[in-house]
Amino acid sequence: MNSFEEEARATLRARENTLDGTTLARLGAARRAALATPAAPWWRLHVPALGGAALAVAVAVAVLMPMQEQLRAPTRAGEPVVEDPQFYEDLDFYMWLSESEMGSHG
């Protein structure tokens, strides 16, 4: 720091002692009001972060759910994807029935 900066600092710091009584009283009142303020609970300090995380999860769910549904959807209209084992048992029965009828007619 050169002499100009040192002199400027000295000038500015000397200025701090020229504040009038009214201003000092108001500053003191502001300080006491601040000190009387209870510290914020930890969770309130993290509300923006928690809110952001919740929003990110909501957006992810909103985007991924339709994608998941799309993956499960039939590839062609009218062609359902069936995962029920009962359906295949029924299918076997109908195939047997069909073959039996063909055998009896033939």
Place this chain on the structure above:
Amino acid sequence: MRADSDGADDSGTGAMDIEAFLRSIERRGFLMARLALGNEDDALDAMQDTMMRLVQRYANRPSAEWRPLFYRMLHNRITDTRRRRAISSRLFGWLERRDDDETQDPLERIADPAALDPGRIAASNETAEALMAAVAALPQRQQQAFMLRCWEGLSTAETATAMGCTEGSVKTHYSRAVHTLRGRLGEHYA
């Protein structure tokens, strides 16, 4: 513990309680805010808000962190006040212009510290007033850098934290500020 009438000393960052810290910083912070905002009431509001936030949010942090945190919040508050004024001026400024037919940029008419003419004050040989006026007339970032580095005595790294920018930016703003001030106030500081 120091009394209210004690001078605002100093930038020691050893362990201290939050009240002692606020006492040590309130005068300097107030003068910086008044210089930046050009208004005593706005400066007091900014100081009270900043002190409250520091107590609420950072009282449990190590005392060495308080100073840069305090100035960061104070300067953010000052910037918010300036923005609000600018918006208010844009919304309602046309009413005033209709009255006085003034075509000057409303931003230039908001804060009046820059209205103090360093040259005129220098002529009256009031060095401190001339310096305050010259600092008030600096661009905002240069003003911040000068107040934090020279007046408050923060390190470059602490100033960067307080200003929310890189150390390189601090050095640039600070050197420009010192260059400008030296040019304007050379006759006062031989």
